[in-house]
Amino acid sequence: MLSFLLLLFLNALLATVSAESDYHERLNLRPLPQSLLASFNFRSKEWASAFAQQNFRYFPRSLGQILQHAHTKELHLRFSVGRWDAENWGSRVFHGAREGGNGVELWAWIEAQNEEEAFSRWLTLVNSLSGLFCASLNFIDATRTIRPVMAFEPEGNHGNASNLHLLHGMLPHEVVCTENLTPFLKLLPCKGKAGISSLLDGHKFFDAAFQTMAIDVRPVCDKAHDDCYLEMEQTVDMVLDVDRSKRPQDNPIPRPLPIEEIECDLSKSYSGGDTCYPLKKQAEPAWTLKELFGRPLKGACPLSDEEPGSEPLCINVPPERTINISTTGPYKEARSAMDTIRCFHLPQLTEFDLVLPEQQMTTGLVRQQPQLFAARTINGHGQERGSAQSVITNPSTTDAVEFVYLESLPWFMKPYLHTLRAHVANSPENPVKETYYRPAVDRQRGTHLEIRMVIPPASTLTLTYDFEKAILRYTEYPPDANRGFDAAPAVIRILSPQQGDEKGSYIRTTPLLLPLPTPDFSMPYNVIILTSTVMALGFGNIFNLLVRRFVGADEVPAMGAGGLKGILAAKLVSLKAKLGKA
Amino acid sequence: MKFSPALLPLLAAPFAAAEHTSNWAVLVGTSRFWFNYRHLANVLSLYRTVKRLGIPDSQIILMLPDDMACNPRNAFPGTVYNNADRALDLYGDNIEVDYRGYEVTVENFIRLMTDRVPEDMPRSKRLMTDERSNILVYMTGHGGNEFLKFQDAEEISAYDLADAFGQMWEKKRYHEILFMIDTCQANTMYSKFYSPNILATGSSEIDQSSYSHHADSDVGVAVIDRYTYYNLEFLEDKVRDPTSKTTMGELFDSYDEDLMHSRPGIRYDLFDGGEDVARSRRILDFFGNVQNVEIDTGGQRNETQWKEELEAIERMIEEAKRRHNETLNVRPHAQHIVEEAEQMRTQQTIKEGAARVDEEADWKKQIIGAAALLGCAGIWAAGSLFESF
Numbered sequence: 020m021l022s023f024l025l026l027l028f029l030n031a032l033l034a035t036v037s038a039e040s041d042y043h044e045r046l047n048l049r050p051l052p053q054s055l056l057a058s059f060n061f062r063s064k065e066w067a068s069a070f071a072q073q074n075f076r077y078f079p080r081s082l083g084q085i086l087q088h089a090h091t092k093e094l095h096l097r098f099s100v101g102r103w104d105a106e107n108w109g110s111r112v113f114h115g116a117r118e119g120g121n122g123v124e125l126w127a128w129i130e131a132q133n134e135e136e137a138f139s140r141w142l143t144l145v146n147s148l149s150g151l152f153c154a155s156l157n158f159i160d161a162t163r164t165i166r167p168v169m170a171f172e173p174e175g176n177h178g179n180a181s182n183l184h185l186l187h188g189m190l191p192h193e194v195v196c197t198e199n200l201t202p203f204l205k206l207l208p209c210k211g212k213a214g215i216s217s218l219l220d221g222h223k224f225f226d227a228a229f230q231t232m233a234i235d236v237r238p239v240c241d242k243a244h245d246d247c248y249l250e251m252e253q254t255v256d257m258v259l260d261v262d263r264s265k266r267p268q269d270n271p272i273p274r275p276l277p278i279e280e281i282e283c284d285l286s287k288s289y290s291g292g293d294t295c296y297p298l299k300k301q302a303e304p305a306w307t308l309k310e311l312f313g314r315p316l317k318g319a320c321p322l323s324d325e326e327p328g329s330e331p332l333c334i335n336v337p338p339e340r341t342i343n344i345s346t347t348g349p350y351k352e353a354r355s356a357m358d359t360i361r362c363f364h365l366p367q368l369t370e371f372d373l374v375l376p377e378q379q380m381t382t383g384l385v386r387q388q389p390q391l392f393a394a395r396t397i398n399g400h401g402q403e404r405g406s407a408q409s410v411i412t413n414p415s416t417t418d419a420v421e422f423v424y425l426e427s428l429p430w431f432m433k434p435y436l437h438t439l440r441a442h443v444a445n446s447p448e449n450p451v452k453e454t455y456y457r458p459a460v461d462r463q464r465g466t467h468l469e470i471r472m473v474i475p476p477a478s479t480l481t482l483t484y485d486f487e488k489a490i491l492r493y494t495e496y497p498p499d500a501n502r503g504f505d506a507a508p509a510v511i512r513i514l515s516p517q518q519g520d521e522k523g524s525y526i527r528t529t530p531l532l533l534p535l536p537t538p539d540f541s542m543p544y545n546v547i548i549l550t551s552t553v554m555a556l557g558f559g560n561i562f563n564l565l566v567r568r569f570v571g572a573d574e575v576p577a578m579g580a581g582g583l584k585g586i587l588a589a590k591l592v593s594l595k596a597k598l599g600k601a
Numbered sequence: 602m603k604f605s606p607a608l609l610p611l612l613a614a615p616f617a618a619a620e621h622t623s624n625w626a627v628l629v630g631t632s633r634f635w636f637n638y639r640h641l642a643n644v645l646s647l648y649r650t651v652k653r654l655g656i657p658d659s660q661i662i663l664m665l666p667d668d669m670a671c672n673p674r675n676a677f678p679g680t681v682y683n684n685a686d687r688a689l690d691l692y693g694d695n696i697e698v699d700y701r702g703y704e705v706t707v708e709n710f711i712r713l714m715t716d717r718v719p720e721d722m723p724r725s726k727r728l729m730t731d732e733r734s735n736i737l738v739y740m741t742g743h744g745g746n747e748f749l750k751f752q753d754a755e756e757i758s759a760y761d762l763a764d765a766f767g768q769m770w771e772k773k774r775y776h777e778i779l780f781m782i783d784t785c786q787a788n789t790m791y792s793k794f795y796s797p798n799i800l801a802t803g804s805s806e807i808d809q810s811s812y813s814h815h816a817d818s819d820v821g822v823a824v825i826d827r828y829t830y831y832n833l834e835f836l837e838d839k840v841r842d843p844t845s846k847t848t849m850g851e852l853f854d855s856y857d858e859d860l861m862h863s864r865p866g867i868r869y870d871l872f873d874g875g876e877d878v879a880r881s882r883r884i885l886d887f888f889g890n891v892q893n894v895e896i897d898t899g900g901q902r903n904e905t906q907w908k909e910e911l912e913a914i915e916r917m918i919e920e921a922k923r924r925h926n927e928t929l930n931v932r933p934h935a936q937h938i939v940e941e942a943e944q945m946r947t948q949q950t951i952k953e954g955a956a957r958v959d960e961e962a963d964w965k966k967q968i969i970g971a972a973a974l975l976g977c978a979g980i981w982a983a984g985s986l987f988e989s990f
Contacts, residue, residue: 146719150722150725153697153701155701165955194702197670198698201696202697222678222690223679454958454959455957457956467954497703498666498752
């Protein structure tokens, strides 16, 4: 009886602890054609009073102090590489709200009395974050900072604070690599040693077809507790190519399979014993977590809560898909009502693995169609000017889509606003509803263009504008100037019909590579050498004309020997003459 | 005095050594582009070595001018190898790069060394040394007679480097420096040094190239330079743990011209005590982390003195708290005035940000424009009419 009571008490204790638990993690797996989408989500919170007193529990102290120092109330930081293949993969994770443009993207709401103070705090913030995340965030200066008007809304509850300033910066050329993942993992309470974060290995992560790391900090007010807390959400989304990820890490170079192991398309006329047209695989590929991520899942993070509905590992597959579990510890499986989602409570301190065999499927999952497709390109030729074109398609046959299109262009790409054209094929109506524009100032700030547009159902909108390429100063070129210059991706925020939650739904285009006129960098030396030659020739001739007397060859008194010898001989003769006189 | 005689040598040890109390490493790669993979591998090899021997990430300044690990040309994503056997992944799982990409410039390097950095510079990007710090400075890249190229775009000259070290000595920013450089004509780079306590070594003499060791056919480029390779070989074989007593002299003696294909140089003359003292320095004085603790043996503290000091500290804390509270009581009024003044200023400043642009569908403005144009035409016509009279 006593033991039963004790158990009850323990249970009650556990329940209260879990209710109080401020850390939560979840990995969602979703198969995509021949690949796997893994989306990690880590959430921790800190009550406002504790945060103000710098009493951090799950919230990382290093980040918390930066936020306090820079008076940042809400922060969004993104590291992304790769392109989301919307045609094959469908709608984005979280409707794109936890995604960034290629490279690094940062936006924050900063508390300040005026614009200058906000900007100086912004500089403090980007510099501190650059040290924390080993990224060149300090390159976000005035030329790369904009103040979006419509494209971003605060996610947190800021009350009616009027002195919040939104600042936004992008670094499209920034490399994302292991040195960025290392500090990201160090912010987690389990630091990649246990829980789902133990799967995050740089070698596989940076081999993925698409990857994005996000950090979001926002204040949330809880009406029940009548208190506010600061919530930090860390998100990692990646699309792993199953075949590519299964290659061993020490030998990742693909080698051709022996022909016996390839399934050939025998319907081809040339198919024979030595020629083979490989058949595309239809079956779902076999994989295990350990194979795909390169390391095992080391059990649950003991700090995360264990309520039902907060299982740390979920997989979204049709019910017929076979999933075998490989673990020695106790685990629990929970199927959701839709039964296409299977979730698992992980054992602690023991490895856990999902083993999925190769399987021919009869049913598939319904893939959610994205609301818009967007592509952006640079057109034109030559070193002087060009034009940019964005093609945005609304696949829906019923709904018109209203969206905000945000461009933040570098100062050396100067658009002509009067050439801005937006038209929808087969529709006379102007899709542009509202435009915000801030022109660039050379070397001081970039262009900020924000347009609210409406695109009718099943139609394609084309937005074009011409721009001029600036000529940079010799010292302004980067070391790899001939590679071209990156223009940040355009951000598209879908206003209606609204999908998702208060985070909004976003699409980002790929960045543009802008070729600028680049000099031959050895040119100054050529100029110096040529100038010196001209100077020497001109100066030498004039000098000769001024100081020399030109006489005919026959007028020159006969000299026995020219040069030094002759001079010496002449001197000797004159000396002798002097001596003779004396 | 209840000190046992056995303890005395232990207490005396720090004074006998009376040397550095911290170790820092500045590891600089200076070449960009994929075909210079080996230079980044050189730097990362040194990074792994100093980390292995105990210098923490916070005291290592790592400068990598290009990204090799996540380069699209790298068949081994997230890795950098310094050997074709690919036994050790230098990039690993835990790496902190302090300056990377375009940040690796001559200016940033000299600012780092002399601590002339902007106010907002984070701690991880600063060299916070003092007169008791030993610094290992390792540089590699492409160079020539008295210069080293940075990113194929600019150069640092031997004079710049010598002046930077000179300034560091004046500012008491180092105790001893070990300067290592692996580049063509490397020995010319330290020839202009003039500040004391620098032990310098380089891979090759003037007019000599510094060669790569071997290539990995799957990586596709050379993976390490000879000078660095043989240094590492020595460090890995002879300096196995953080208690090693191996000296710098032994390292220098291991240099073999036939293996390196160039004549490595060593400069002792700046070092206090000259060649003998420099050669007797332990390798770990520069590559390892020694945190000497000085034990204050001067005064014998007794219990009462200890308590008195504690009480004094407590009184100071009380006093500070009282003053803090006083200021809290006083402040609101003053702050209010400041806030009002600032609000006045806010109203005056123009709001930065994008302005709304509307397309002119308004007829009024077009009529005004047309009228203005017509007016101009009329004045011109009248003018020419008068002129014709």
